[in-house]
Amino acid sequence: MTTVFIDERKTKYLDRPYGRVSRKKLKSKLLEGCISGGVRFHEAKVWEIQHEEFESSITCDDGTQLKANLIVDASGFSSPFIEYDKPRNHGYQIAHGILAEVDSHPYDLDKMVLMDWRDSHLGNEPYLRESSSRFPTFMYAMPFSSNLIFLEETSLVSRPMLSYSEVKRRMVARLRHLGIRVTRVLEEEKCLIPMGGPLLKIPQSLMAVGGTSGIVHPSTGYMVARTLGLAPALAAVIAECLGSARMIRGRPLHQRVWAGLWPVERRCTREFYAFGMETLLKLDLNGTRRFFDAFFNLNPYYWHGFLSSRLSLGELAMLSVSLFGHASNLSRLDILTKCPVPLVKMVGSLALETI
Numbered sequence: 179m180t181t182v183f184i185d186e187r188k189t190k191y192l193d194r195p196y197g198r199v200s201r202k203k204l205k206s207k208l209l210e211g212c213i214s215g216g217v218r219f220h221e222a223k224v225w226e227i228q229h230e231e232f233e234s235s236i237t238c239d240d241g242t243q244l245k246a247n248l249i250v251d252a253s254g255f256s257s258p259f260i261e262y263d264k265p266r267n268h269g270y271q272i273a274h275g276i277l278a279e280v281d282s283h284p285y286d287l288d289k290m291v292l293m294d295w296r297d298s299h300l301g302n303e304p305y306l307r308e309s310s311s312r313f314p315t316f317m318y319a320m321p322f323s324s325n326l327i328f329l330e331e332t333s334l335v336s337r338p339m340l341s342y343s344e345v346k347r348r349m350v351a352r353l354r355h356l357g358i359r360v361t362r363v364l365e366e367e368k369c370l371i372p373m374g375g376p377l378l379k380i381p382q383s384l385m386a387v388g389g390t391s392g393i394v395h396p397s398t399g400y401m402v403a404r405t406l407g408l409a410p411a412l413a414a415v416i417a418e419c420l421g422s423a424r425m426i427r428g429r430p431l432h433q434r435v436w437a438g439l440w441p442v443e444r445r446c447t448r449e450f451y452a453f454g455m456e457t458l459l460k461l462d463l464n465g466t467r468r469f470f471d472a473f474f475n476l477n478p479y480y481w482h483g484f485l486s487s488r489l490s491l492g493e494l495a496m497l498s499v500s501l502f503g504h505a506s507n508l509s510r511l512d513i514l515t516k517c518p519v520p521l522v523k524m525v526g527s528l529a530l531e532t533i
């Protein structure tokens with residue numbers, strides 16, 4: 179069960195389980211898969227990548243040169259090797275999180291807190307309230323026991339990016355107000371995820387996977403589960419092209435593999451999710467609360483599908499109509515007054531994708 183605190187008076191309970199991924203175990207599992215598949219490793223930093231018509235080569239910082247028919251870049255959001263043909267204007271998710279031992283906390287032990295939008299903790303902190311009303315943050319909390327909890331103050335999306343120190347100050351104020359006294363910080367994490375913005379150049383000679391491939395959900399920042407879900411199909415396209423029977427190389431290869439990751443329908447749905455992000459960027463704290471109040475009133479098929487990037491373009495259109503139907507009058511006013519520009523941009527991008 180998952181909880182969303184819309185404000186001091188309204189709480190939603192969602193029938194949606196959450197889990198915490200062990201980075202170590204996930205990495206071990208992926209490495210074991212590579213080893214059993216005969217992957218050979220070379221540990222070094224990639225310095226330069228050069229492309230010729232049918233072959234690419236990598237120069238590493240240890241001087242090693244490696245050649246391949248296809249290079250797949252999995253080096254994360256700030257890869258210098260991936261090309262863009264449109265100006266990049268990402269939004270950013272920024273968060274400060276701690277896995278901490280605490281004296282006590284007020285959250286239910288059997289529920290994950292997806293979003294706590296309450297802001298009564300700012301009653302005594304007027305210097306934080308003004309910026310929090312315009313650029314809201316929420317608490318994401320996963321209690322493991324009455325004394326062990328993961329807490330993360332999160333700015334869902336901002337542009338320009340909300341400062342990290344501001345996020346930390348808000349978290350301190352919130353914990354003080356909730357009476358949570360941290361006795362030991364076991365893990366601390368700084369989260370910075372670029373989201374949305376135009377998709378990279380498709381196709382290009384370098385293939386991408388993960389954070390560098392544009393696959394991060396533009397409205398939530400989620401990416402890991404989606405990449406794991408898409409990886410087998412992408413690997414199958416690469417294997418089919420490079421397999422001895424087909425011998426597809428060069429531009430036809432790049433076109434096939436990029437179409438495997440970003441078919442037209444998926445590019446169109448990404449435009450829609452990016453529209454969701456642009457809408458969130460325009461909402462203040464009260465607008466955001468009204469938005470999520472309506473969003474989590476939708477048929478769970480729609481909000482589950484939206485959060486996990488599973489909806490088709492037609493279903494996303496249905497979601498929008500239904501969201502408008504569920505929205506309060508003030509929320510409808512937000513949508514009508516704040517969304518036209520992002521909406522026009524989305525329609526323009528959809529037209530470009532489908533021409």
Ligand SMILES: Cc1cc2nc3c(=O)[nH]c(=O)nc-3n(C[C@H](O)[C@H](O)[C@H](O)COP(=O)(O)OP(=O)(O)OC[C@H]3O[C@@H](n4cnc5c(N)ncnc54)[C@H](O)[C@@H]3O)c2cc1C
Nearest residue numbers: 223224252253254367368369370388389390400401402403
């Ligand atoms: C605190 C935090 C919480 C998050 N929570 C979630 C969540 O709940 N759900 C979710 O889906 N996502 C979450 N994310 C986002 C998720 O972690 C990222 O989207 C994901 O890690 C990106 O994976 P990646 O493999 O593409 O890149 P990375 O994890 O950044 O890995 C890239 C790797 O490439 C290496 N590398 C970089 N440059 C080079 C080079 N030149 N040569 C060789 N190697 C290089 C790096 O050292 C690194 O090992 C979170 C992120 C953070 C920081």
